[in-house]
Amino acid sequence: MTRAYRSGRIAGCALVCALWLSVPPAFAGGKAKPADAGTQAVIAAAARPDAPPKPPAVPDKNGAPAANDKTGAVAGTGQVFNVPRKSVPPASANSDSAIKPRVTESQKDFCNLVWGCGLIVPPGYCPDPVFVEKPRFTFDSTRCQEARTLNARGVGPGHPLYGFNLYRFLGMEYRVLYTVEDELPISQERLAYLLADLPLAAHLVSHFMNEPYTAEYIDGAHTHFKGTKGKRLRGDATLISGSSDEKHLFYFGYGVATVAWWTLKGPALMDFSYYPKPDNGKVLKYRMKLLVFPGNGVINSIMNLGLFKKVVLGKVREVLQDITGTATKLAAGGSKDILAGKDWTAEEKAKIDVFLKLP
Numbered sequence: 001m002t003r004a005y006r007s008g009r010i011a012g013c014a015l016v017c018a019l020w021l022s023v024p025p026a027f028a029g030g031k032a033k034p035a036d037a038g039t040q041a042v043i044a045a046a047a048r049p050d051a052p053p054k055p056p057a058v059p060d061k062n063g064a065p066a067a068n069d070k071t072g073a074v075a076g077t078g079q080v081f082n083v084p085r086k087s088v089p090p091a092s093a094n095s096d097s098a099i100k101p102r103v104t105e106s107q108k109d110f111c112n113l114v115w116g117c118g119l120i121v122p123p124g125y126c127p128d129p130v131f132v133e134k135p136r137f138t139f140d141s142t143r144c145q146e147a148r149t150l151n152a153r154g155v156g157p158g159h160p161l162y163g164f165n166l167y168r169f170l171g172m173e174y175r176v177l178y179t180v181e182d183e184l185p186i187s188q189e190r191l192a193y194l195l196a197d198l199p200l201a202a203h204l205v206s207h208f209m210n211e212p213y214t215a216e217y218i219d220g221a222h223t224h225f226k227g228t229k230g231k232r233l234r235g236d237a238t239l240i241s242g243s244s245d246e247k248h249l250f251y252f253g254y255g256v257a258t259v260a261w262w263t264l265k266g267p268a269l270m271d272f273s274y275y276p277k278p279d280n281g282k283v284l285k286y287r288m289k290l291l292v293f294p295g296n297g298v299i300n301s302i303m304n305l306g307l308f309k310k311v312v313l314g315k316v317r318e319v320l321q322d323i324t325g326t327a328t329k330l331a332a333g334g335s336k337d338i339l340a341g342k343d344w345t346a347e348e349k350a351k352i353d354v355f356l357k358l359p
Helices: 003-010 014-020 037-047 105-116 141-152 163-170 188-196 198-209 297-303 306-340 346-356
Strands: 176-184 213-217 224-229 233-243 248-259 262-277 280-292
Touching (some): 105 141, 105 163, 141 163, 163 262, 176 306, 188 280, 188 346, 198 213, 198 306, 198 346, 280 306, 306 346
Antiparallel strands (some): 213 224, 224 233, 233 248, 248 262
């Protein structure tokens, strides 16, 4: 296996994951009819769960607030933050005992999670616990599962790229978990190859399924990417742990999705694992867990409704069906018009030829 191919396989689920992560937590847009002032306030609050997460400003020893470091925010994009940006901790959490530090909501969520789950507190991130408001819930084994798992895999609270942003969201009061377990009628080798080159995969899916997909890498390592499906789904995500060789991957990202009259946007964490079906090597069994973070109790209740979950899971399955449908059509001889067409480069045609020779 070549180094380039292995690098592509590390981001093997990228197109799927970028669009899975486009089913995020907060209502932020259109309504079927004008809402009253109270409803508008709820929607606005839900759309801004203290995002983008900025390093909290902590008073200096003279009591003057420190300026927030803008690192982590994406210029000109409002609420969107760029996940791979450096995750910057609070400027200083070790304030003079005579001065009560100002603790932001982001810092409260982060610190309570780290303390509650028994993780090591990165130096300078949290003030004395007496200054931090205690949560209204308990950090039990369920609440701490993702944090402890990622910490054990080397992506801890002090991680320079993702630590503060990731664990801040894991510490939020409201969270909704969507789980999908199903089968894909495609071999491990073909799925890995098809998804190893995201621009090629998007071109193929658009061609066979008549659905406009786009995909592109944002970094040279091919671990950070963005993708779209038509005008209703778009997102970007970063592989923060795992690999396709391990068949277990964790992605952290930000997405925007339009569902009916609503626009949903916000961060999400995805845990994706898969393995070949024991009695059929050309079928994969997979499990996808998507964790999102509603901005308040009202939105949390809505997102836990069975009907709403059905819509979200439907979006996930649509992407998978398009990808496996593309693979099926290619295997059934659908490559003939591509190989003879003028809309495909010689390099793309060569890759498709290799794909068809895989088991």
